[in-house]
Amino acid sequence: MKSFMILIAAALGFVLQSANAQGYAGDRATVEPTYLIDKPTAGMLQRGSYGVGANFYQNGGMLATIAVGIFDPFMFGISYGGTDIIGQNTIRMNPLPGVQAKLRLFDESTLIPAIAFGFDSQGKEPYLDADSLKRYTIKAPGLFVVASKNYRILGNLSLHGGLNYSTERQDGDSDVNMFLGLEKSLGSSLSLLVEFDFATNDDHGNALGKANGYLNIGLRWSWGKGFVVGFDLKNVTKNRENVVVGNRTLQLDYVGTF
Numbered sequence: 001m002k003s004f005m006i007l008i009a010a011a012l013g014f015v016l017q018s019a020n021a022q023g024y025a026g027d028r029a030t031v032e033p034t035y036l037i038d039k040p041t042a043g044m045l046q047r048g049s050y051g052v053g054a055n056f057y058q059n060g061g062m063l064a065t066i067a068v069g070i071f072d073p074f075m076f077g078i079s080y081g082g083t084d085i086i087g088q089n090t091i092r093m094n095p096l097p098g099v100q101a102k103l104r105l106f107d108e109s110t111l112i113p114a115i116a117f118g119f120d121s122q123g124k125e126p127y128l129d130a131d132s133l134k135r136y137t138i139k140a141p142g143l144f145v146v147a148s149k150n151y152r153i154l155g156n157l158s159l160h161g162g163l164n165y166s167t168e169r170q171d172g173d174s175d176v177n178m179f180l181g182l183e184k185s186l187g188s189s190l191s192l193l194v195e196f197d198f199a200t201n202d203d204h205g206n207a208l209g210k211a212n213g214y215l216n217i218g219l220r221w222s223w224g225k226g227f228v229v230g231f232d233l234k235n236v237t238k239n240r241e242n243v244v245v246g247n248r249t250l251q252l253d254y255v256g257t258f
Helices: 002-017
Strands: 049-057 061-071 074-083 098-106 114-120 124-128 135-138 142-152 156-165 177-185 190-197 214-223 227-234 247-257
Touching: 049 124, 061 098, 061 124, 074 124
Parallel strands: none
Antiparallel strands: 049 061, 049 247, 061 074, 074 098, 098 114, 114 142, 124 135, 142 156, 156 177, 177 190, 190 214, 214 227, 227 247
């Protein structure tokens, strides 16, 4: 826990010292979003830039992420978090930090989308440690390939689609998965996100899903220089037992340059 707090303090230090911050939401976005809600895009952090993020979810959970653009076509990140960080219950940290790496294979052109290949071991929401599961509520993407294409239609419109093979297979479901998504700007600083995870790797065995897939909807607002505030309504399709309404999460991001 002490190391986790040191990591957060260091990230905040970078944020406060940066003078070249950039946002990724709205028509005036100057940075490519590297993720939609739970799924990756082909967007990249450019060399010399970094992103710091915090996701707040159910059961007092928080996940912190730091990512850096190593080269223009390659970025790397780490993440760590846990549940009951906020509240009076005993804090339960995730078993291991998450690791993310992404390489852009092709840049976008007029005819073809940007295509990226990567790996992400970080799942989302609470970690489930039952013997038959040993996974996150939303499985880590694992190995993935994703394509992204941008259009100028009443502002910015970005379409995304990809395949992933999760490293979390303790529940007995090891199928390849597919996901789709879009981002649409709503004015100069606001964007709407829509993401559909087919969850074909979470619908049999001891998996949590009911074969409905996960539909997630979110908003991103570029606020101030480099800060982005997001609100997500996840699992609108109620793809789990005993789900009454979608899960609500809060996302805070900051993007800057060294």
